[in-house]
Amino acid sequence: MLSPPTLGKVIMSQLQDSFGRKFHYLRMSVTDVCNFKCSYCLPDGYHPDGKPKFLSLNEIENLVSAFGQVGTQKIRITGGEPTLRKDFTDIIRVVADNPHIKNIATTTNGYRLEKHAQEWFDAGLRRINVSVDSLDPKMFYQITGENKFDEVMRGIDAALTAGFERVKINAVLLKGLNDKDLPRFLHWIKNTPIDLRFIELMETGLGREYFEAHHLAGADIKAQLLADGWHLDTPSADDGPAQNFSRSDYKGRIGLIMPYANNFCASCNRLRVSAKGKLHLCLFTESGVDLRDLLQHSSQQAELIERLHGQLAQKKETHYLHQGITGVTQHLASIGG
Numbered sequence: 326m327l328s329p330p331t332l333g334k335v336i337m338s339q340l341q342d343s344f345g346r347k348f349h350y351l352r353m354s355v356t357d358v359c360n361f362k363c364s365y366c367l368p369d370g371y372h373p374d375g376k377p378k379f380l381s382l383n384e385i386e387n388l389v390s391a392f393g394q395v396g397t398q399k400i401r402i403t404g405g406e407p408t409l410r411k412d413f414t415d416i417i418r419v420v421a422d423n424p425h426i427k428n429i430a431t432t433t434n435g436y437r438l439e440k441h442a443q444e445w446f447d448a449g450l451r452r453i454n455v456s457v458d459s460l461d462p463k464m465f466y467q468i469t470g471e472n473k474f475d476e477v478m479r480g481i482d483a484a485l486t487a488g489f490e491r492v493k494i495n496a497v498l499l500k501g502l503n504d505k506d507l508p509r510f511l512h513w514i515k516n517t518p519i520d521l522r523f524i525e526l527m528e529t530g531l532g533r534e535y536f537e538a539h540h541l542a543g544a545d546i547k548a549q550l551l552a553d554g555w556h557l558d559t560p561s562a563d564d565g566p567a568q569n570f571s572r573s574d575y576k577g578r579i580g581l582i583m584p585y586a587n588n589f590c591a592s593c594n595r596l597r598v599s600a601k602g603k604l605h606l607c608l609f610t611e612s613g614v615d616l617r618d619l620l621q622h623s624s625q626q627a628e629l630i631e632r633l634h635g636q637l638a639q640k641k642e643t644h645y646l647h648q649g650i651t652g653v654t655q656h657l658a659s660i661g662g
C-alpha cells in the first residue's frame with residue numbers, strides 16, 4: 326500500500342478530529358465589515374475595533390494552499406459582508422486557481438449581487454447563498470435595517486441568470502418578526518429552483534433577552550413541513566449539519582439548520598478562519614488560534630499544516646450552546662457564521 330506523501334515530517338493527510346469527523350470544508354471570512362444592521366447580528370451596525378487589518382490576497386493564497394493540501398475541497402467566502410472587499414473578485418480567482426478546491430461558494434447579503442453576479446461567476450464562483458430574512462419589504466427593512474429588498478431580489482435573479490450551480494436563500498427564523506412568512510417563501514420556491522435555508526436563531530454575545538424574545542424552534546417548522554407532504558432527503562456527503570426536505574411538485578428545496586437539535590454536531594464537516602487569520606474549530610469556541618504568523622510566505626506551509634493537525638486533535642465533540650456558552654462569538658459577523 327502506498328503511504329501518503331510527506332513534506333518534512335508532516336503527513337499530508339486529510340484533516341480529521343478525534344471523533345472521526347473529516348473536514349473538507351473551510352469557511353473563510355475576509356472582512357468583519359458590514360453595511361447592514363441585522364437585528365440578530367449587528368443591531369448597531371459595524372464599529373471598527375481600532376484599525377483592523379484583514380487577510381491580504383497573499384495571506385489568503387497561502388491559507389488556501391495549506392488547506393487544499395490537507396483535504397479541503399470546498400471554500401465558502403464569508404464575512405461581515407465579503408463583497409464589500411474591493412478585491413473580492415481577485416479573492417475568488419485566488420481560490421479558483423487552487424487545483425484542490427472543487428467548490429467555491431460565498432454567503433452575502435446580496436447588496437452588490439445585481440451588478441456583479443456575472444463577474445463573480447466568470448471568476449470561478451459557483452455557489453451563492455443570499456440572506457433574505459423576509460419576503461415582505463417592510464419586514465425585511467425592520468430586520469436588516471436596510472431598505473434594499475428590491476435590490477437584493479434583483480440580485481438573486483441576476484445570480485439565477487448567470488448560471489450559478491446553486492442559489493441558496495438564508496432566513497433566520499425569528500418569532501414575532503418573520504414567523505408568518507412561511508407561506509410566501511413556499512409560494513416562491515414552487516416554480517423557482519432555489520434552496521431555502523431556515524436557520525434557527527443562535528444565542529450570541531447579544532445576550533439572552535433577544536434570544537428569548539425571538540428564538541423559534543426549527544423542529545416546529547420540520548413538523549409542519551412533514552405534515553404538508555415534504556420528505557426528508559437522504560443526506561449527501563457535503564450537506565453538513567443541515568437537514569434537507571423536498572417535494573416533487575416544488576422546484577426548490579428547503580433546508581433546516583437546527584443547532585439546538587440532538588446530534589446536530591455529529592456531521593460537522595467545517596472549519597473556520599476569521600478575517601484576521603484565526604482558526605476557529607467551532608462557531609462557538611472560546612478562542613481562535615492565530616495562523617497569521619505562518620501565512621506570510623509559501624515556505625511556511627509545512628509548519629502551518631502541522632499546526633492545523635495539532636489543533637484538530639483538540640476539537641470538541643459539540644458546542645455548549647445549551648448551557649448558554651457562546652464562546653468568543655460576540656456576533657456571527659466576526660467569524661462569518
Ligand SMILES: Nc1nc2c(ncn2[C@@H]2O[C@H](COP(=O)(O)OP(=O)(O)OP(=O)(O)O)[C@@H](O)[C@H]2O)c(=O)[nH]1
Nearest residue numbers: 432454495522524564565566582584595608661662
Ligand atoms: N452552529 C452552526 N451553525 C452553522 C453551521 N454552518 C452553518 N451554520 C449557520 O448557518 C448559517 C448559514 O450558513 P451559510 O453561510 O449559508 O452556509 P451553509 O448553510 O452552511 O451552506 P453550505 O455550505 O451549503 O452547507 C451560518 O451563518 C450559521 O449561522 C455550523 O456548522 N454550526
Ligand SMILES: C[S@@+](CC[C@H](N)C(=O)[O-])C[C@H]1O[C@@H](n2cnc3c(N)ncnc32)[C@H](O)[C@@H]1O
Nearest residue numbers: 366404405432433434456495526527657658662
Ligand atoms: C454572519 S452572515 C455573513 C455573510 C453575509 N453578511 C450575510 O448576511 O449573508 C452569515 C449568516 O449568518 C447568519 N446569522 C447571523 N447571526 C446569526 C444568529 N445569531 N443566529 C443564526 N444565524 C445568524 C445570517 O443570517 C447569515 O445568513
Ligand code: SF4
Nearest residue numbers: 359361363366434658
Ligand atoms: S447577518 Fe450578514 S448582513 Fe446581516 S449584519 Fe450580519 S454580517 Fe451583516
Ligand code: SF4
Nearest residue numbers: 590593607608643644
Ligand atoms: S456548532 Fe460547532 S461543532 Fe457543532 S456543527 Fe457547528 S461548528 Fe460544528
